[in-house]
Amino acid sequence: MSHSSPAVERVAQFEVTYTQYLDPEGQPRAPLPDFAQDAEELRRMYRAMVQTRAFDKKAVVLQRTGRMGTYAACLGQEAIGTAIGCALRAEDIFIPAYREYAAQLLRGVRMRDILLNWGGDERGMHYEGCAIRHDFPLSVPIGSHVPQAIGVAYALKLRREPRVVLASCGDGATSKGDVYEAISSAKVWNLPLVFLISNNQWAISLPRGRQTGAQTLAQKAFAGGLPGEQVDGNDVIATRAVLAAAIERARSGGGPSLIEAITYRLHDHTTADDARRYRNEAEVQEAWQRCPVKRLKQHLEARGLLSASDEAALQQEASAFADQAAEEFLATPPASPAAMFDHLYAQLPKQYEWQRQEALARGLKPGH
Ligand SMILES: [Mg+2]
Structure with missing residues (x-):
């Protein structure tokens, strides 16, 4: 019997790209998209990030002083929420996990309501007084909200409404069957849907490297026939640009996409966690160098768009904003x-x- 080679040919190939506009010092690596040429728009984004950080800090204080049950901080992940909030239109539907508070802030949710929710009062998720009441509540169970996005997007498609669904989840959720099933259905029905994975490197105490053997989380899109890509999730300009492109593609009938935003969870998983028990402090300090708030601040300063007095005024405003949210929360009758x-x-x-x-x-x- 002679040895022969089988006929092997490549039938498909995939590539994962990573997009970044600003380096960790806020220096542009490429010509910036149109929205980032607009000084007012950049300042609006920076303000949302600063307010979110102040709110986040206040929420942790409320928990530590026994006035709120638990809380999942978004420290270090403010750029992703801000990008979502800027890239979505009001009529679009946001199906969040948790930690994307900046998106909710930009979509008009009262921050008191976020605190009520973490305080165990589900009235917080009624989004009363908010113009955008069609968004979904925070989803604490991991990944189980992602298949719901399929149903919502399918309804929009049936009704021929030019609206888009954005479902966010974390790195850990991508190991759940729910998320695989949603990915599997999205392209079959060519739904107006964007999956956003906030890869913050930790699923509670499980590091990204032990979550999956996959080289990237973005490549999980390929099994479902979706485009998948990575973006620097600490670069608010890049995250907004990549998200906006995916959202508008979905709106114009181009179907679903999956985006993996690379970030880092600078805080504990929640206030019920102590990350010092499983995570190296040097890793956390190194991650602070890529802080998204610092990055945009340095960029604005380098362009002469943020003076020291602007910064002081913004910080003061953010602090008052957080205090106000806390006061409203504490004053809400049970x-x-x-x-x-x-x-x-x-x-x-x-x-x-x-x-x-x-x-x-x-x-x-x-x-x-
Ligand atoms: Mg995570």
Whole structure:
């Protein structure tokens, strides 16, 4: 029997790109997109990042002083939320995980409501008084909200509405079946959908390298037939530009995309976590060099768009903004203790009915 080579030919090949406009010192690496030529627009983005950071810090203080149950800080990830908030139109639908508070701030959510939610009061996710009430609530379970984006995007397509769904999740969620299933369906139906993965390098205590053997998370798109790419998630200009392109492609019938935004979680996973137990402090210090707020600040300063007095005024405003959110949260009367029973069933089963009555009779307060 003679040895022969089988006929092997390449049937597909894929490439993952990584986009960055600003280096960690805020220096442009390429000509900037149009929105970044606009000084007012850049200042608006910077303001959102500064306000988000101040809010985040205040929220951690509220938890540490026993006035809020738990909180997932977005420290170091402010650029991603800001990019989402700027790239989406009001009529688009945002299906968040958590940590994208800057997007919610820019979409008009009252920050008091974010605090209410983390305080265990689901009225916070009603988005009352917010023009954009069609966004989804924060999703704490990992990845289970991503398939819901398929249903929402499918509805928009059926109704022929030129709106886009953006579903965000973390690096850990990309190992969940829910996310794979959503990726698998999105292109088959050519949905107006963008998946955004905030790869902050840690899924609670599990480092990115142990989350998956895949070289990138962006490449998970390819199995579903979607374009997948990486962007520097600490570069707000790059993240907004890449997101805007994917969103407008989806809006014009070009179908879904997946974007992996590379960032770093500078805080603990939540206030219920202590990252010092599993993570090297040198790694965290090194990540601070890539801080997204510092990067845009240095860029604005280099262009003469942010003076020392502008910065001082912004910081003062942000601090007052965070204080105001906290005051509004603390001044909100507690929900009725019956509320925890009210949305579980169309008709409350008997075994819960007496518990509901007893909760009302005892006047239980949330958290007690
Ligand atoms: Mg993560």
